[in-house]
Amino acid sequence: MYAVKAMPRPRSLTPAQLADAALAVLDRDGLPGLTMRAVGARLGTSTMALYRYVADRDELEALVVERVLDGVDMRPPLDVPWPDGIRELVDRVRAGVGAHPAVVPLLPAHRHRSPGILRWGEAALAVLTRGGFAGTRRVVAFRALLAYVVGAIQMEHLGALGGPGTAVIAALPRDEFPLxxxxxxxxxxxxxxxxxxxxxxxxxxxxARQLDG
Incomplete structure (x- = not known):
């Protein structure tokens, strides 16, 4: 009788390896190219093998978001006026996300469950609180800040002023759309x-004027 050779077990993957592979696919092919098949090919494993580690693409996207935000310092700046502290926090996340612009659309989709985004929010609230914001005023300030950061980063990478969209608008009929x-x-x-x-x-x-008012 011939001995039956056991099939090799699929090698184990760490969440970091899976996230790195998914991020590499995202950087190369953009968000539409982020598929389980593409990530499996990057790792040299089957598509089905990936489901041992993530339930679906949504969970894969969450891993990518965290991998990008892992490199961002989420600590609230100390000993600076609150506007400077907010600017520093915003600049950090802008730089981190800017290195991987294809991840930008995933930020609002995962904002309520991303530990990285939640840590950034906690740091921003700490800075606002130290500046004197409280109660409903702090709610509105934080929401306005969050809306600006997410929206402005999206505009920078998905609708940049230097992109073709600006040229299209500049060529509009001046008698109808002069401004x-x-x-x-x-x-x-x-x-x-x-x-x-x-x-x-x-x-x-x-x-700042709201605080003074």
Whole structure:
């Protein structure tokens, strides 16, 4: 009789290995290319083998979000005025996410369950609280800040001023859309840092006036 050879067991994967492979696929192929099949191919394993580690693509996306945010310092800045502390927190997350722009659409989708996003929120609230925000005023300030950060990062990477969309708007008929066309033409002189930082300054200035009012 011939001895029956046992099939080799699939090698074990760590969450970090799975997240790194998924992030590599995302960076290469964008969000539409993030599939279980593509990640399995990257790891040299079958698609079905991945379901030993994640239940579905949604869980895979969550791993990617955490892998990106793992490199972001989520500690609230100390011994600085609250607007400077908020700017520092915002700049950290912008830089971390900016290294992997294809992850941007996943941030709002996972904002309620991502430990990284929740830690960032806790740090931002600590800075706002130290600045004197409390109660409903703190609620509104935090929501406005969150909306700006998520929205502005998306605009920077998915609808940048230097992208083709601006040229389309600039070419609109001036008799029908004079202000849109003029604003789009002026947008060519605005760099991404000026756009992002300028919008954040407007928001923080408005929040500061709320405290003084």
């Amino acid at each position: 849109l066309a003029e604003t789009a033409r002026a947008a060519g002189a605005v760099g991404p840092d000026d756009e992002f930082g300028g919008g954040l300054d407007l928001l923080l200035d408005g929040l």
